[in-house]
Amino acid sequence: MLEQKHMALLEEAERRAIAPTDNIRACFELLALTGAIDRDCAVRLARHRLSEGKFVLLFLLHDKPDGLSPHELAERAGVTRATITGLLDGLERDGFIARRGGLEDRRKIAVALTEVGRQMARELFSEHTQWVASLFEGFTADERKTLHELLQRIWRNLDAGKQQTGQTADARA
Structure with missing residues (x-):
């Protein structure tokens, strides 16, 4: 579900233990969801x-x-x-x-x-x-x-x- 760039950032944050990674993951999941909604919307509109x-x-x-x-x-x-x-x-x-x-x-x-x-x-x-x-x-x-x-x-x-x-x-x- 997460983009590769977000996975890399999350892994690095976990490795460094510099921030709550659950919060970071939640943010990246939200970003992935909004991106998927935008892409689906674009595909639906492109048909027209x-x-x-x-x-x-x-x-x-x-x-x-x-x-x-x-x-x-x-x-x-x-x-x-x-x-x-x-x-x-x-x-x-x-x-x-x-x-x-x-x-x-x-x-x-x-x-x-x-x-x-x-x-x-x-x-x-x-x-x-x-x-x-x-x-x-x-x-x-x-x-x-x-x-x-x-x-x-x-x-x-x-x-x-x-x-x-x-x-x-x-x-x-």
Whole structure:
């Protein structure tokens, strides 16, 4: 289950006895799981000529018949304008979107789904949400709640989590 690089690091940590290796193993198992989920997701989307980034744009546009500007899409998707251009080029090439002049100002570009894009977004939303939900089949509500609480504890131990909560090293001391 663990990647070779993680096995090597774990073995070295065990050899040196410098940290609790059970904690290290748990972290590496979590990394392996998230990597496997990402890979499975990529394979599922690739069947439809989509990446995760393109998939997100389909849904941002799904309920926007007048479309959105590339700037708005970049902001809502949390990507740069350069990234959005590449994603839009691919979606347009595959017939999922069309670029057109804005309704109020023809100098502005609006990006909207084509009929093919709307149909793909509709089908994929159902398929994708069912797949994501299936990852937790057999879990009870209490088990999902416990998992959520455990993941939140890990987040709080991360530097990124501390920044989100405003916790600093001084506050913990």
